[in-house]
Amino acid sequence: MVLFWPPLDLQGYNKVPKMKKILIAVVFVQYCLVSCSKDDGVGSYVNKPLSLEVPSNFPELVYDLENNPLTEAGFELGKELFFDGRLSSNGAIACAFCHEQTFAFTHHGHTLSHGVNGGIGLRNTPPIQNMAFQKEFMWDGAATHLDFQPIIPITSEVEMGETLSNVVAKLKEDAYYQKQFKKAFEDGEINSSNMLKALSQFMVMMVSGNSKYDKYVRNEDNVSLTQTELDGLATFQSKCATCHATDLFTDQSYRNNGLSVNPRLNDKGRFVIFEDPNDLYKFKVPSLRNIEKTYPYMHDGRFATLEAVLDFYDSGAVDNGNVDPVLLRDDNTYGISLTAYEKESIIAFLKTLTDNEFLTDERFSEY
Amino acid sequence: MKLTTYACVAMLAIFLMSCSSDDNTEDLTGETGTLTLKFDNSVGDSDFIFGDTYTKSNNESYKLTTLKYLISNVSITDSEGNTFTYPYDENIFIIDEANADNEGAIHIILEGVEAADYTQVTFGIGVDQERYNLGAEGQGDFLEEAADAGMLWNWSTGYRFTRFDGTYSSDSVTDEALAIHMGSVGNAIDNYREVTLDFPNSVRVREDASPQIHIVADIAKVFDGTTSVNFSDGYDQVHTSAETTPVIADNMQGIFTVHHVHN
Numbered sequence: 001m002v003l004f005w006p007p008l009d010l011q012g013y014n015k016v017p018k019m020k021k022i023l024i025a026v027v028f029v030q031y032c033l034v035s036c037s038k039d040d041g042v043g044s045y046v047n048k049p050l051s052l053e054v055p056s057n058f059p060e061l062v063y064d065l066e067n068n069p070l071t072e073a074g075f076e077l078g079k080e081l082f083f084d085g086r087l088s089s090n091g092a093i094a095c096a097f098c099h100e101q102t103f104a105f106t107h108h109g110h111t112l113s114h115g116v117n118g119g120i121g122l123r124n125t126p127p128i129q130n131m132a133f134q135k136e137f138m139w140d141g142a143a144t145h146l147d148f149q150p151i152i153p154i155t156s157e158v159e160m161g162e163t164l165s166n167v168v169a170k171l172k173e174d175a176y177y178q179k180q181f182k183k184a185f186e187d188g189e190i191n192s193s194n195m196l197k198a199l200s201q202f203m204v205m206m207v208s209g210n211s212k213y214d215k216y217v218r219n220e221d222n223v224s225l226t227q228t229e230l231d232g233l234a235t236f237q238s239k240c241a242t243c244h245a246t247d248l249f250t251d252q253s254y255r256n257n258g259l260s261v262n263p264r265l266n267d268k269g270r271f272v273i274f275e276d277p278n279d280l281y282k283f284k285v286p287s288l289r290n291i292e293k294t295y296p297y298m299h300d301g302r303f304a305t306l307e308a309v310l311d312f313y314d315s316g317a318v319d320n321g322n323v324d325p326v327l328l329r330d331d332n333t334y335g336i337s338l339t340a341y342e343k344e345s346i347i348a349f350l351k352t353l354t355d356n357e358f359l360t361d362e363r364f365s366e367y
Numbered sequence: 368m369k370l371t372t373y374a375c376v377a378m379l380a381i382f383l384m385s386c387s388s389d390d391n392t393e394d395l396t397g398e399t400g401t402l403t404l405k406f407d408n409s410v411g412d413s414d415f416i417f418g419d420t421y422t423k424s425n426n427e428s429y430k431l432t433t434l435k436y437l438i439s440n441v442s443i444t445d446s447e448g449n450t451f452t453y454p455y456d457e458n459i460f461i462i463d464e465a466n467a468d469n470e471g472a473i474h475i476i477l478e479g480v481e482a483a484d485y486t487q488v489t490f491g492i493g494v495d496q497e498r499y500n501l502g503a504e505g506q507g508d509f510l511e512e513a514a515d516a517g518m519l520w521n522w523s524t525g526y527r528f529t530r531f532d533g534t535y536s537s538d539s540v541t542d543e544a545l546a547i548h549m550g551s552v553g554n555a556i557d558n559y560r561e562v563t564l565d566f567p568n569s570v571r572v573r574e575d576a577s578p579q580i581h582i583v584a585d586i587a588k589v590f591d592g593t594t595s596v597n598f599s600d601g602y603d604q605v606h607t608s609a610e611t612t613p614v615i616a617d618n619m620q621g622i623f624t625v626h627h628v629h630n
Contacts, residue, residue: 067504136553142523144553147502155514155521164514192510196503273523273552275608 046183048072050201052132055209057217057247063132063146063204068197070204073183075363078202080180081195083366086170088160090116095150095199098125098159101364104208104290105129111301119158122267124301126286127294129208129358133248139283139299140270141254146203147196164192171195208289208358209247216352217247225352232349235342242326249288249353255324256281258317258334262300269299280322292354306350310343398482400572402443403579405472406462407626408434410587414471415464420536424591427598429545431533434464434586436619437518437526438475439498440491440561445483446569453477456507459494461516462584472581485570488580489563492619493528493550496557523607526550528558529619531589535598545598547589547605549612549619556609558616564625571630579629585622592618 050070054061068074081087085094098113099105105128107113114120123139131137136144143149153159154167171177172190182188184198213233215223225233236244245251254270261267261281270279283299297303303312317327317334327334338346358364408415415434422428439459442452452458460475467473498505513519518527531547551558570578594614596602605611 064500064502067501138523141553144524144555145499145502147504148524151510151514151519151524152521164511164519168511189508191508192514193503193506193508196510200503273607274556275606275610 044182045186045188046071046073050075050205052205053207055207055214055218055247057214058130058207058209059133059246059248061132062135063200065204068147068200070201071184073180074185074198074201075205077177077180077184078198078200079364080176081199082202087154087162087167088116089162089166092116093160095153096366098153099128101361101366102359103127103293104359105206106294109295111296113159115153115156115159116161117157119156119161121156121158122265123299124296127290128203129206129289130248130287131206132204134252136252136284140273141284142273147200150196150199168192168195202364206358206364208355210357211289211355212352213349214247214355226348228345228348229352230349231341232345232347233352235338235346236349239336239338239342240346243285243324244288250285252285254279254282254284255326256283256320256322257313258320258323258327259298259302259312260318261320262302265300267300278322281320282322288350289353290355290359292351293359306347307343310338310346314338314343395482395573398574399479400482400574401577402477402480402485402570402572403577404441404475404477404488405579405581406438406475406584407470407472407581408464408467408584408586411585415586416471417464421587423587423598424595425597427535427537429533429535429590429598431531431545431586433517433530433532435516435518435530436462436584437493437513437528438462438490439494440489441475441477442489443480443485443570444487444489445485447483449483451481451483451485453480459498459509461512461518463516480572482573485566485572487563487565488625489561491559491561492616493559494526495559496551496554499525499551500554520548520550523552525553529589529615531586535603537599539599543598543603545603547602547615549605549615550607552607552609552612556607556612558612560616560620562620562623564623566625566628568628569630570628576630581626581628583624583626585624588622589615589618592621594618 048071050072052061052065052070082095085091085097087094093115098107100108102108107125111124112121113125126139131146137146137149138152143152151164154162154164168191177190181190181194185194187194212223212225215221216225243251243253243255256269259281268280270282271277273279291306295304297306297309303309313336315335317323319334323334327336329335329337410421417432418430420428420430437459440452441458442450444450462473462475464473503510510519513526517530520527527548528550529547531545533545534542535545536542549558564582566580570580572578590596590602594617596611596614596618601608602611602615605615
């Protein structure tokens with residue numbers, strides 16, 4: 001650092017009183033020191049909190065923000081990671097590959113998803129929405145903390161096929177991450193804990209609560225439902241809301257709804273978690289928000305349309321040995337009887353759960 | 368004369384007082400040292416050796432190719448009842464038989480331990496619920512270490528507390544796969560267990576004294592412990608079952624003893 005001392009002719013210099021010279025020097029040095037201590041572009045922790053808006057018709061927040069406070073820098077870092085293919089072994093499978101925003105962060109049109117090396121998974125990609133209000137994740141509830149959930153797809157051989165250490169090594173080489181990890185976390189470390197916290201911050205912010213239905217129940221913007229939609233809502237509440245409960249449209253329990261077992265996949269569902277026979281073929285009740293966009297449906301994506309789903313409930317359920325008793329009908333078959341109009345109106349109602357604000361929210365968009 | 372007498376008496380008094388004060392009270396304030404825990408896996412009376420076949424009480428036999436377990440929350444208590452707990456972020460370790468020295472001991476070196484005379488150690492097997500519930504915030508640099516060592520589940524979330532991999536045989540089967548990967552399952556099954564072991568004699572941690580504690584882990588007791596288990600009953604594959612994992616967790620609690628200490 002070079003001090004530029006203003007040129008003074010020696011005659012004039014000698015005439016400046018000593019105290020004034022010292023003052024000038026001190027002020028000048030202080031200015032230089034202050035300039036040098038400002039952010040010189042490498043990046044340091046930026047504590048700009050981000051606030052999470054909870055819709056008034058939603059249940060309590062479950063994610064503990066105290067362990068991972070939301071900041072702008074943390075959210076931006078999580079977003080960058082979400083769209084980064086380097087989290088996979090072939091550089092091409094980012095989280096966003098299966099979780100596409102337009103389809104409420106599901107894999108559009110795919111029954112099952114394919115990952116690195118052509119690997120195919122067992123289950124349909126679930127949406128990423130309202131994660132902050134849920135305790136457990138994945139169709140079988142295998143992930144019991146949002147922070148740790150990404151470890152599963154990242155390390156799965158049929159999904160992203162990577163290791164945590166390798167991903168971290170790749171991130172460490174990138175100038176953006178070198179800067180952004182420092183901005184997002186006080187310790188500034190590029191490690192998997194911070195990477196996962198950033199991803200959680202991104203996912204926690206993904207709240208979908210502004211559908212037509214939401215505005216209707218909250219009396220916002222003069223939104224009203226059509227008669228068909230209202231009929232559908234009424235039927236839904238009497239025939240579907242036991243399992244698809246609350247304004248999250250799931251009671252977050254694990255249930256066997258009478259789907260036949262696909263012998264090619266032979267997916268035992270929640271059974272793998274505790275090896276409890278009572279859990280055979282049980283899967284997590286999914287939220288029905290944005291259901292219009294998250295086709296195909298069920299844990300293996302076997303139904304392409306909502307019509308197929310309701311036909312299944314009406315007349316397609318089978319006794320696979322452990323079906324939820326709530327679906328047992330008086331005639332000893334499993335299912336939920338629905339008339340043609342009930343099916344039509346339920347589907348009309350379900351479409352009111354589409355939240356276009358969420359699906360186009362630029363905060364969650366790649367570009 | 369009188370002055371000299373008084374001076375002599377005073378000096379004598381001081382001398383006597385000095386001699387009668389307790390020579391054992393050192394002031395250890397601020398002093399720290401290094402303490403090493405050496406985990407030594409054995410099977411009954413024998414040292415554990417990879418490739419050797421061991422027999423259980425029910426005549427099933429096994430051979431292990433991987434032997435690892437997770438230890439955390441190490442704390443030591445001194446002769447006055449004061450407890451020193453190793454710093455949280457570093458207080459989690461993988462004991463891996465593959466990392467043992469020639470005498471079969473895996474070293475856990477604890478630095479910055481407050482100087483004192485210690486009489487017992489407490490540690491946890493696995494990861495407690497509190498650390499897990501902190502999410503990524505509570506795991507620091509350990510996540511990657513655990514992942515690399517195969518001590519993190521990859522089809523669900525959480526740590527494997529034990530990893531005993533190998534094969535087993537019995538009257539009816541030969542060299543079937545054996546995998547004991549017990550851990551907690553979210554908050555639903557808490558398989559974390561704590562162990563407190565007394566030292567046969569005081570362990571002196573000082574700036575210039577680095578004691579070692581030789582802990583023996585009797586692997587035979589994993590299978591013939593509080594409960595004797597049969598591989599044929601499903602104990603050949605222990606992962607997240609609500610039935611078998613707590614049994615193994617309880618057995619693990621009883622495998623450790625302090626064999627001796629070096630001061």
